[in-house]
Amino acid sequence: MRAIIVTADDFGLHERVNEAVARAHCDGALTCASLMVGAHAAHDAVRIARELPALRVGLHLVLNDGAATLPRWSIPDLVDARGCFEGSMFENGVRFFFRRDVRRQLGIEIHAQFKAFAATGLALDHVNVHKHFQLHPTVLGLILEIGPRYGMRAMRLPREPNGSLLLAPWIALVKKRLDDAGIAHNDWVAGIAATGRMDEAAWLAWLANAPEGVLEIYSHPAMEGTPLTPSMRDYRHADEFAALCSPRVRRAIEATGAMRGGFADVFGHARTREPVT
Numbered sequence: 001m002r003a004i005i006v007t008a009d010d011f012g013l014h015e016r017v018n019e020a021v022a023r024a025h026c027d028g029a030l031t032c033a034s035l036m037v038g039a040h041a042a043h044d045a046v047r048i049a050r051e052l053p054a055l056r057v058g059l060h061l062v063l064n065d066g067a068a069t070l071p072r073w074s075i076p077d078l079v080d081a082r083g084c085f086e087g088s089m090f091e092n093g094v095r096f097f098f099r100r101d102v103r104r105q106l107g108i109e110i111h112a113q114f115k116a117f118a119a120t121g122l123a124l125d126h127v128n129v130h131k132h133f134q135l136h137p138t139v140l141g142l143i144l145e146i147g148p149r150y151g152m153r154a155m156r157l158p159r160e161p162n163g164s165l166l167l168a169p170w171i172a173l174v175k176k177r178l179d180d181a182g183i184a185h186n187d188w189v190a191g192i193a194a195t196g197r198m199d200e201a202a203w204l205a206w207l208a209n210a211p212e213g214v215l216e217i218y219s220h221p222a223m224e225g226t227p228l229t230p231s232m233r234d235y236r237h238a239d240e241f242a243a244l245c246s247p248r249v250r251r252a253i254e255a256t257g258a259m260r261g262g263f264a265d266v267f268g269h270a271r272t273r274e275p276v277t
Helices: 015-027 042-051 089-098 100-120 130-135 137-150 168-181 200-208 237-244 247-256 263-267
Strands: 003-011 032-035 056-061 127-129 188-190 214-219
Touching: 003 015, 003 056, 003 247, 003 263, 015 042, 015 237, 032 042, 056 100, 056 130, 056 263, 089 100, 089 137, 100 137, 127 130, 127 137, 130 137, 130 168, 137 168, 200 237, 200 247, 214 237
Parallel strands: 003 032, 003 214, 032 056, 056 127, 188 214
Antiparallel strands: none
C-alpha cells in the first residue's frame, strides 16, 4: 500500500461534528476533514482548523440535502424557501443535464462555495461532493472548470473495491476526466457501502484487506447526540468517532507501513497557493 488518507466528512455541519473532528485528529487517526462552507457551524469549524495546522482541510461541496451558500433569489431553481436544496438526486440530475438555466445557477453556486472556502484562508487540500454527486457529468464538468481557479489540485474518486457494477462506468469516466485535467485522486475509497457505520470492526476489516495504491477511508464522526439531519437518522456517528480514536485501528494503520496524511502530503502539491478569482 502506498498511502492512507483518513477523512471526516461534513465538517461544519454541527458543533458535535467539529468537536469530534478536533479530538479524532489530536487523539486518533484523523488526518483530513471536508468542510461544508454553508453549514451553520462552518465558522466554528474554520476556527478549529486554524488551531490545528496539521489537519488538512478540503471543500465538501453541498449540492443536495443541505443548505446553499447563495440567497434564494440568485438560485431560485435550486433551493426552497428556506434556502435548502430541494428535489431528489435523480430529479436534479436530469434538470442539471437538460436545463441550461439550472446549469447556470448550479455553476454560480459551485463558484460561491469555492470562493467561501478561499475566504477562510485555509489551504485547499482536496475537493469532494456531498453524496458523491461528482459522478454526475455536469457537476464534475463545472467543478473541473471552476476548481482549478481556486487552487484545486485533488479530488475524491468514489471507487470502492467490489462496489456497484452499475456505477462502474460512471466512476471510470470520472477517473479519466480527473486524469485528463491533471487532478490528483485516490485509487480507492472505503466508506460508501458502510456509510454511517464505519465502526472499529469495519475499519479493521478494511485494513486487513486493504488494496494497493492510495486508499482514502472516510466517515462521519460526531459526538453522541440526536440525529444531525433526517437523512442521517440511522448513522452511528459516535461509533465512527470511537473508531477513529481506537488504539486497535491506529496499530492496524501503522502495520500497513503506508504513508499517512492529506492529499497534499500524499501527492506532494504545495499547500499554499493563491486562488485566481
